Amino acid sequence: MSQQRKRVRELGLSIGRFQPGPLNAITDVKGVSVGHCTLIEGTDVRTGVTAILPNSGDVYHQRVLGGGFVLNGAGEVSGLTQTMEWGLIETPILLTNTLSVGKCSDSLVKYMLNKHPSIGNRHDVVIPLVGECDDSWLNNIAKTSIRYEHVEAALNSARGGPVAEGNVGGGTGMITCDFKAGIGTSSRVVPIGKDGLSFTLGVLVMSNFGEMQDLCFGGLHVGRRLEPDYKSYVRRRENYGSIIAIIATDAPINSIQLNRLSKRVALGIGRTGSYAGHGSGEIVVGFSNANTVPREIKGDIVTLKELLDQKLNPLYAAAIETTEEAILNALCMAEDMSGYDDHIVPAIPLDKLQVILDQAKDLL
Amino acid sequence: MSQQRKRVRELGLSIGRFQPGPLNAITDVKGVSVGHCTLIEGTDVRTGVTAILPNSGDVYHQRVLGGGFVLNGAGEVSGLTQTMEWGLIETPILLTNTLSVGKCSDSLVKYMLNKHPSIGNRHDVVIPLVGECDDSWLNNIAKTSIRYEHVEAALNSARGGPVAEGNVGGGTGMITCDFKAGIGTSSRVVPIGKDGLSFTLGVLVMSNFGEMQDLCFGGLHVGRRLEPDYKSYVRRRENYGSIIAIIATDAPINSIQLNRLSKRVALGIGRTGSYAGHGSGEIVVGFSNANTVPREIKGDIVTLKELLDQKLNPLYAAAIETTEEAILNALCMAEDMSGYDDHIVPAIPLDKLQVILDQAKDLL
Amino acid sequence: MSQQRKRVRELGLSIGRFQPGPLNAITDVKGVSVGHCTLIEGTDVRTGVTAILPNSGDVYHQRVLGGGFVLNGAGEVSGLTQTMEWGLIETPILLTNTLSVGKCSDSLVKYMLNKHPSIGNRHDVVIPLVGECDDSWLNNIAKTSIRYEHVEAALNSARGGPVAEGNVGGGTGMITCDFKAGIGTSSRVVPIGKDGLSFTLGVLVMSNFGEMQDLCFGGLHVGRRLEPDYKSYVRRRENYGSIIAIIATDAPINSIQLNRLSKRVALGIGRTGSYAGHGSGEIVVGFSNANTVPREIKGDIVTLKELLDQKLNPLYAAAIETTEEAILNALCMAEDMSGYDDHIVPAIPLDKLQVILDQAKDLL
Amino acid sequence: MSQQRKRVRELGLSIGRFQPGPLNAITDVKGVSVGHCTLIEGTDVRTGVTAILPNSGDVYHQRVLGGGFVLNGAGEVSGLTQTMEWGLIETPILLTNTLSVGKCSDSLVKYMLNKHPSIGNRHDVVIPLVGECDDSWLNNIAKTSIRYEHVEAALNSARGGPVAEGNVGGGTGMITCDFKAGIGTSSRVVPIGKDGLSFTLGVLVMSNFGEMQDLCFGGLHVGRRLEPDYKSYVRRRENYGSIIAIIATDAPINSIQLNRLSKRVALGIGRTGSYAGHGSGEIVVGFSNANTVPREIKGDIVTLKELLDQKLNPLYAAAIETTEEAILNALCMAEDMSGYDDHIVPAIPLDKLQVILDQAKDLL
Numbered sequence A, B, C, D: 001m002s003q004q005r006k007r008v009r010e011l012g013l014s015i016g017r018f019q020p021g022p023l024n025a026i027t028d029v030k031g032v033s034v035g036h037c038t039l040i041e042g043t044d045v046r047t048g049v050t051a052i053l054p055n056s057g058d059v060y061h062q063r064v065l066g067g068g069f070v071l072n073g074a075g076e077v078s079g080l081t082q083t084m085e086w087g088l089i090e091t092p093i094l095l096t097n098t099l100s101v102g103k104c105s106d107s108l109v110k111y112m113l114n115k116h117p118s119i120g121n122r123h124d125v126v127i128p129l130v131g132e133c134d135d136s137w138l139n140n141i142a143k144t145s146i147r148y149e150h151v152e153a154a155l156n157s158a159r160g161g162p163v164a165e166g167n168v169g170g171g172t173g174m175i176t177c178d179f180k181a182g183i184g185t186s187s188r189v190v191p192i193g194k195d196g197l198s199f200t201l202g203v204l205v206m207s208n209f210g211e212m213q214d215l216c217f218g219g220l221h222v223g224r225r226l227e228p229d230y231k232s233y234v235r236r237r238e239n240y241g242s243i244i245a246i247i248a249t250d251a252p253i254n255s256i257q258l259n260r261l262s263k264r265v266a267l268g269i270g271r272t273g274s275y276a277g278h279g280s281g282e283i284v285v286g287f288s289n290a291n292t293v294p295r296e297i298k299g300d301i302v303t304l305k306e307l308l309d310q311k312l313n314p315l316y317a318a319a320i321e322t323t324e325e326a327i328l329n330a331l332c333m334a335e336d337m338s339g340y341d342d343h344i345v346p347a348i349p350l351d352k353l354q355v356i357l358d359q360a361k362d363l364l
Helices: A080-086 A098-115 A148-156 A222-230 A255-272 A313-333 A350-359 B080-086 B098-115 B148-156 B222-230 B255-272 B313-333 B350-359 C080-086 C098-115 C148-156 C222-230 C255-272 C313-333 C350-359 D080-086 D098-115 D148-156 D222-230 D255-272 D313-333 D350-359
Strands: A033-041 A045-053 A062-073 A093-097 A129-133 A183-192 A197-207 A242-249 A281-294 A301-307 B033-041 B045-053 B062-073 B093-097 B129-133 B183-192 B197-207 B242-249 B281-294 B301-307 C033-041 C045-053 C062-073 C093-097 C129-133 C183-192 C197-207 C242-249 C281-294 C301-307 D033-041 D045-053 D062-073 D093-097 D129-133 D183-192 D197-207 D242-249 D281-294 D301-307
Touching (some): A045 A197, A080 A281, A093 A242, A098 A129, A183 A313, A255 A313, A255 B255, B062 B255, B062 D080, B080 B281, B093 B098, B098 B129, B098 B148, B183 B313, B197 B313, B242 B255, B255 B313, C045 C098, C045 C197, C242 C313, C255 C281, C281 C301, D045 D197, D093 D242, D098 D129, D129 D197, D255 D313
Parallel strands (some): B093 B129, B242 B281, C093 C129, C242 C281, D093 D129
Antiparallel strands (some): A033 A045, A062 A281, A183 A197, B183 B197, B197 B242, C045 C093, D045 D093
16 A cells, blocks of 8 residues: 655655755754654554754753744643743753653653753753644554653654654654644755855654645645545544644744744645644744853853844745645655554555646646 | 736635635625725825724624734734733724824724714723734825825725725735735635534735735745746835735634634735735734624623634634635735836736636646 | 741731632632642652642533733743633643653643543543642752652542642742742632622642742731841752742633733732742643533533623732732741751741731731 | 922832932933923813933934833733834834824824935834823813824923923823822842943833722832722722833843843732733833844844843842832822813822831831
């Protein structure tokens, strides 16, 4: 049933106006690394953990600027309140299933305590960032399968370089617009101003929202075209869904600018077909690792370099198109999956998709 | 140069999954009326006022539930703070140019004082709702041409029935994605649940944002296709822009639900090509006139009928598609305009647009 | 060193204009119950869990309306994002130390899965509400002592009736304005309108913020008066602190009104001496159990009774004074504590406090 | 009836821990100037305009960093949306009565067009910042007496140096806790860190909220003590009220930090007795003129000096006490006033207040 998967760009669809970075992944942002731990066990466990490390150093001591946006808050990114207040990120970011947020948070605390015995003593405590979507259609979520070692494995396997997509890590059991999805990523190199400056921006999503009829590829209503083939397909119940998007950049932008950038990620989510359903947790976390904020600083005043607000428009446009492509990559790279309660979720059929995209070639 | 204008649906493009109301206008929501006062004077005055009245009664005494959302706050809807705090709308809503917000607010105060001599005495004061976009490319905005009589004319001409679109009222001098735009509207009849319930939802926009390369019609990148014809066209400066969207419904939803609905309007704005530029004020105001909240109520407790949150998804989807169509109607109905400083802004060429849409017919 | 502790009202100080309920506790709100599990082990474990159950039924199936406010977000209430989006609370609320949020969240998931095997299958998943403060001055927080059985014990011991205060539950190791504090509670019976209506409002705090010089009792700068006695006292480091406040009412108010009520709780926190320091997580969660929202509802529209906005002022005033008294009760009921790293935190000396309050008797 | 008025500090009450600047006024922040235009005409006009200029240069071209906070949004500061989005202030700030917001906004537009003919042409349009309270108990607000020349007079009279308080400018007809109030101001010199750094912070309020029974001076419940003398006093109706507070500093803080600082102003409002009533617009605007942001900047990246977040606590504490003192100054400096509809509002009686403060001397 499964077929060779390709990223959406390999199907000939180039989203937007900017060029991707060399990997077309969030790891094109220098210093960012990603690790997955995938749990596929028996007929009913289909879940996992994805870890995103914001910089190549130690993010607890070398904190990065952070922000975010809640498009629809029927979900959770634990720790987001502090990120929004301080404009800082000081832990790795984990993505997992809804009922494992607590376990992942607890595990990340223990992981960081091991690395930093000064936490809670000489140094401040930490509040981990853990985002979730509900994978209970394919995963026996009530089994709460995630354990410490899975979190540790995701963190320890985090690397720069290519990022596995589709049915991996936190995205293992996730579904988008009734097709199998999960983790997807994309990046852009964004020229700013007239002096040859350019910055890299990358998005990684754990994508799990929506209905087939709304799915768009580059604006094309692909879902409506495919839908007649799925008349007998038993889809998951309406209330499910969510998407967590992480946007990273090496542009020197502050936390307000990251909040604004994160809002544009929401527009990108909208372009692929989300209407941000009542039960869908659509939450964005953003960071810039251009400036680091050391935990211990001498003196009272810092000097920061910041991109001027009026120069941010290309980054805004890039945030939208990168998000769109990351979601489509999650769809195109995921394979068919059967799981809990005999549920089967098909991958989007790349052959038919290719036909549709080819027909539309001159129009896109 | 000008040509017969048509609404986008007349070009064969049906946006979304729901049917429009009989007028495909915000006035399909029972009780809503719209009036325009258009100022086109000499070679440099291209501006006006649009008034939206939320119900057929007297909104000062029979207030409606209100909410809103700020996608990008580089703009102004005076009075929005109170609407967000109280979840109520108690004045008509005016749309005009940026430098006339104060004049319109002051004029609406005077208009309401005339109608309600009890204001500031026996009854509370009012804070008018006045939204703006910057029309200074075509309009000599520094001339501050709007006077009391224009506001009065817009209010007094407010009617149910068909709504004039394009170069009228507050939209007279507005531009979208480098084509002439202005006022646009659309509506949907939205079935809810299984008991045959349905509600009407309408959107009216004053549309003034974006760049040609980003313009989409039903997902189709029309702007990119048209752009080669406009190589010598002198466009307005980057920092301009904005869109104010008003969403109205007769569904019995509360002010939180209106805030959430307003967020989905932002997704609709995004689908037509907005990246919510730094200088663009993209602000949504929403209201439901299903319940009215009298200024004077006996007793302490009210009984309200409310649509269940989990039944709102069709309204969310409808908010997006209605917004998209309202913006496209603004574009399709606006005519070429020359104005201030010899600036000329072309209407989107319907003949070429028709060709593109026809080519894509089987794909949309 | 320890002395007989009394609640602040027993010292002759009556805060505010309204009368407390019979218990002067959050449990005066009918249906609300509170349970504590206190961990005092060896010389270094000083922590625990407090559970608040919003109604006498099963809050997963009979949800209550919820809201909140973040005064300073350097803290965490996991699950708050969903509460703010939906205006609903569907789990008990737990309070604990910062590094045990994940453990408590994970434990509450397991507790609820035991009670509701339909979670993640026929019914939706849940996102627990877990708030925290940092007790690491007295508690060896890095030991992460909280386990599932402690969470279960707190939940299973939840009762109506009097609420233990001071060094109990989540408040075991907490400190306020350099004195030992922890859990405190208070309530008010609030008359509304002219028809003899009245509602009960209760606040429970886990209080852990501030500096001695700022501490006020009923406006009296008690901290400054006591400070000379504590010259040799080694206080905890500056960056610590936080307060989580839970406000409950049986008044039929909606989630926006709960958000607004929660803002007034922040004013009450301010009156006791908080300036909401940079590192202090000052977060409020509010709920009303007057209306319940069943998980499964037939039909599309609900009828809700709601208190009119303009009748809420007495509740706002009551929220402030109840919060103030709850914090002072936490201080007055807590006993001296020694703990981690040989740190000793004195209780506020009631004898000296009594003298100051007596002197000021005619002025308060 | 009137008596020699004094500022609260002259009565022997020193609020808080920091020292005021030389003038104990917002104008202690270098570059800030304030102007009033007071309208007292016939028996019924009691209103005016106050102008605050954020820096000594031209704020349109040399913009300052801005922020704000809405404690209760039943009021209006036109232009606040853009200030919150951009974190910039680019016009003077005006304070006036509710029904004159539009007139003041329109007048400020015209004033700025006169000064900057490039607005709307070569340069961007502007959205003025205009805040309001409702003075309709003493002022015949429906007469809409404010005209362009009053706005111009307030702006042109703006000076550094001492600031007139009480019944002046926008505060002319304002009332606080049933006593006559209006404009008040205060300042603090705030030491930061260990290197001898210090910054100045100033607050100016237009104060118009509250009930006598809640009024506190330095925590002392002065209102309750005075209330028996006012049994026959006809007070204004419940729903009235509001306070607009402007906080200025020369500390180099960014717009997020200004938002946070503005939240602490709300705590200061709370300390004087506000419960932020349903009908009270309690809105804070903050700015720092330490950095200016030129309208036209070469290059793409700026270098900013910023105070570290963890060093802001003294500023937070100072914001609270300065706000408290500014409100009390408004009360202590205002004189009795009779006005519209034969309403009479007494000043707070300084002789009795002095007695109360003297009694409490050793307790404060």
